[in-house]
Amino acid sequence: MDRPEFYRFHQGQKTLPFADAEYEARLAKLRAHMAAEGIDACVFTSMHCVAYYSGFLYCSFGRPYALVVTASENVTFSAGIDAAQPWRRCYGENITYTDWARNNYWRAIRSVTGTGKTIGYEGDHLTLAQKTLLDEFLSPKATADVAAASMRQRMHKSAAEITLIKAGAQVADVGGYAVKDAIKAGVREIDVAMAGRDAMELEIAKRFPDAEYRDTWIWFQSGINTDGAHNPVTARKLQAGDILSLNTFPMISGYYTALERTLFVKTVDAESLKIWEANVAAHEYGMSLLQPGASCAEVTEKINTFFAERDLLQYRTFGYGHSFGVLSHYYGREAGLELREDIDTVLEPGMVISMEPMLTIPEGTPGAGGYREHDILVINDDGNENITGYPYGPGFNVVG
Structure with a gap:
């Protein structure tokens, strides 16, 4: 049996709290900050940032979730237990990671960010253990804390x-x-x-x-x-x-x-x-x-x-x-x-x-x-x- 590290599972209709234009405006402001700071991709891991930029409010139950924003993509990452609900409730793309092997979450994220890039992350949310895995799997050229900038935007x-x-x-x-x-x-x-x-x-x-x-x-x-x-x-x-x-x-x-x-x-x-x-x-x-x-x-x-x-x-x-x-x-x-x-x-x-x-x-x-x-x-x-x-x-x- 083929057991993938991650996959896309889309079914149903997308239903979001706001119109697409609202999310595009939020992402445009974020991408302007990323461009000014030389950040290639942001990996958001908190409930509030993932929800703010995508509309998807995750239920962790001990599993990690994320939203990756690059200059051209915005992708949420969710666990298989949620099936297609994250895709229906997010603006943009969604990738489901599997738990057949440890750290498929980071392998899925790497499929969008690539390696050797400058990565933005939330310093007030990402744990030391997950930051270690970010460094291991994404091999970033540099990292930048974007938590404060995101908070100022949300204010x-x-x-x-x-x-x-x-x-x-x-x-x-x-x-x-x-x-x-x-x-x-x-x-x-x-x-x-x-x-x-x-x-x-x-x-x-x-x-x-x-x-x-x-x-x-x-x-x-x-x-x-x-x-x-x-x-x-x-x-x-x-x-x-x-x-x-x-x-x-x-x-x-x-x-x-x-x-x-x-x-x-x-x-x-x-x-x-x-x-x-x-x-x-x-x-x-x-x-x-x-x-x-x-x-x-x-x-x-x-x-x-x-x-x-x-x-x-x-x-x-x-x-x-x-x-x-x-x-x-x-x-x-x-x-x-x-x-x-x-x-x-x-x-x-x-x-x-x-x-x-x-x-x-x-x-x-x-x-x-x-x-x-x-x-x-x-x-x-x-x-x-x-x-x-x-x-x-x-x-x-x-x-x-």
């Missing part, structure tokens, strides 16, 4: 991306309302989270009938569980007076959006209300600062000053916002566009960024709990557009 959203992100923000709102409706004393966190997730998945399927559905989730936290922004859902039962943290995360074709809100069950005490209102005020002030020409560090320092004047800065635990696009809680963070003291990136039209101040008051302190509001804003020529619709603050979010 500037196209009109098509912004349209998708706006739809995602609307889906997040749907999840928020479903969560609010499910909240009452005695209900478990997991039950509330499932209600919101189901509502979002149904909404995504209605809006995007040709998409693949995966990864949409909710973090719904109560009481002490609100102290961290990324704390998992538990079976804790809600109690009257509990502080709550609503976090809805619809995923559409690899694109992440989010809604995050502070709520209370039935009643909110005076100390908690004071802190909540201060965080809401910081949230509103922060959104007003997201203007073209402002730097991330400048915005951060101004909000820091706002909290320091109210003796609350010591309760801040992380940055005030971040970029959106092809990312999730396990891939794709665009670290160059975060509202932190050490990020000097200047906001420009076409960027999409959140404002999400959070204060964590320790247990045993009046007003204990985690307070967080989160809106998504599109930077435009005149300022910004807030694309989040679910209301924030005590007037709407004392519920149950």
